[in-house]
């Protein structure tokens with residue numbers, strides 16, 4: 001859906017939609033109205049939909065709102081929406097999990113045995129350890145250079 005249903009109005013300000021955004025529960029609000037609801041609550045928690053009380057983890061501005069992005073006021077509001085989505089959207093996690101489980105379901109057990117997955121996991125840890133080691137080595141070297149320069 002590209003915008004709120006016609007003849008509908010924002011249930012927060014009871015007016016016509018101004019830059020409407022759709023929440024993940026499929027309800028529409030003025031983007032500013034729903035951001036204000038969020039501002040009234042704890043900033044690090046997603047706000048609840050005033051209509052159905054479901055947690056809002058995603059706000060999708062209508063295409064018409066996105067087209068007004070060149071307007072400074074609009075782009076500021078849209079940036080807040082992006083921040084909100086980055087804070088609370090679990091979509092990216094879901095995507096990774098979906099891809100992983102698809103691979104797991106689609107591949108026969110003898111193509112990706114669990115042992116290989118374990119080794120990949122171990123490699124991951126080794127790479128992180130290696131990066132940490134590089135950082136420590138670089139730090140150590142700069143300390144040595146400083147001492148040498150100071151004496």
Ligand SMILES: [Zn+2]
Pocket residue numbers: 010011012013014015016017018029030033
């Ligand atoms: Zn409103």
Ligand SMILES: [Zn+2]
Pocket residue numbers: 023025026027049050051052053054
């Ligand atoms: Zn709702």
